Amino acid sequence: MSQLSEDDLIARYFAPLAGPAALGLRDDAALLSPPAGCELVLTVDGLVANVHFFADDPPDAIAKKALRVNISDLAAKGARPLGFLLTLALPVDWRAEWLERFAQGLGADARRYGCPLLGGDTVSTPGPLTLSITAVGAVAAGRMVARTGVRAGDLFYVSGTIGDAALGLALRSGSSGGAGADEAFLLDRYLLPQPRLDLAPALRDCASGAMDVSDGLVGDLTKMARVSGVSAEIDVARVPLSPAAARLISAQPDLLQKAMTGGDDYEILASVPSDAAAAFEAAATAAGVPVTQIGVACTGVEAPTFRDRRGEPMHFPTGSYRHF
């Protein structure tokens, strides 16, 4: 595609996704007017082909996942999206059809989540396709939900169901099989996370702390407790599983560990003071987002204890996905 300049490529594929702040993508920069009374929440995620997704995943799904993992971070902070910036490093063998489908997927989600393209940079790489998305959100001043806000006595909640994506990935990688009709559901949960943006107002109003679960529930909860200076007691039997995940784990009980530690959930892990629990549950229900209480924060510096249905501590040798 050496006949296309970067400007051609921007005009053809990316200008249609741009919001007013992008200045038609004809400038060096985007110009954003912060909403009155708000602070800005900024988050960035990098994704590399065959590390964070499969190079032969559908291009629109790659684009959507890249944007959604960032929107998931904004949601966990109680913020609403204002827009995003994209760095796209295209491998030498990129094809116009691939890029067109990528841009279509990105555009569909930019509209869906009210998160337009603000700016970007497209470069060439001799390596694999690499993406970086910086998302910008707004939250009422002083109201961002920090990861460090958990206090002893707070209740831990998760949204949705845990482990689907990790099991979907395991199925895709061929290391587990026999899921039958559930396979498509779990694979879709891996391919297309559903950022819990609708939960953001409930988090902002009720939660003491929150993060999105990207590196596995066990590792992320451990991290959140540590940076908050608390410990926790978690009832693993309460961790919500989808029917598909429950069936797969019932058939292969060792997969519970994968579900609890595998990551890519993009559900919300929140701590809620006990006197705000009823309000949080009501607000979540009103927003159409299922939430489940899975345990409680307690004083102490030791790592959280995860207990099975008989109250015995469970041990998860891999606390969290390690990138290095």
Added chain:
Amino acid sequence: MSQLSEDDLIARYFAPLAGPAALGLRDDAALLSPPAGCELVLTVDGLVANVHFFADDPPDAIAKKALRVNISDLAAKGARPLGFLLTLALPVDWRAEWLERFAQGLGADARRYGCPLLGGDTVSTPGPLTLSITAVGAVAAGRMVARTGVRAGDLFYVSGTIGDAALGLALRSGSSGGAGADEAFLLDRYLLPQPRLDLAPALRDCASGAMDVSDGLVGDLTKMARVSGVSAEIDVARVPLSPAAARLISAQPDLLQKAMTGGDDYEILASVPSDAAAAFEAAATAAGVPVTQIGVACTGVEAPTFRDRRGEPMHFPTGSYRHF
């Protein structure tokens, strides 16, 4: 380095560079309070080893260049930096010593330009080292200098000298030689751009349009004229050259084309209404940034005309570096 988790890596190398908005890099996101009365300017640049820099360039220089090319964009918009987010895709053979020097260089420039780290993501790649930096700046509301603002009759200025980096790159690549004592100067201009942040107030107060010269003066000026809906007459003999570049071009006249089209200058190209020219020159002088008038914008849709010292049109077959 598989024994280091991403959290270890962040705590060891990147937390020291973080500003207050980064929340100690312990959260999913940064929290930025926009300065009162300001709009935010956002820009992103991706850099890939052996495409945008040499993999064996000094790690601190790679870090500094990655940050400076973004600060250069902010400067061109008349903005001051608030901070930056970094995506770092490390190749599998990364070494701690490399990363330490990279972080030191990044930290030195974060302090130098008042542009702290706000957040980031560090991932692993089977490909080459890849960086993406998103820089955030602030400008008084309504005062950002757009690339599209050039009007017929405006004077074109450039800061500093043009072509040094392209000639430095040519020397480094071995395609030109014999520069003797000038080689180090030109190479340094390639390795370490000097973003013209001190010129930002003069641009904000006096310029009708501006951009930084990253893809070559000829191509970037052509682009700026096109998006502004004007043409231009440029006097190539007025384009400021460093003594080192002038000596090299004098010895090898065909290198003038490389100087004019090669890119990596990270100088500012600005258009200034003629009645603001004296004020602009005075403000630039007061800021310690040399600026030189090189031509004038005029009505028309044709590409700018670049004339040699006899007034003859010059032709530059490669208008600008093409990434694809």
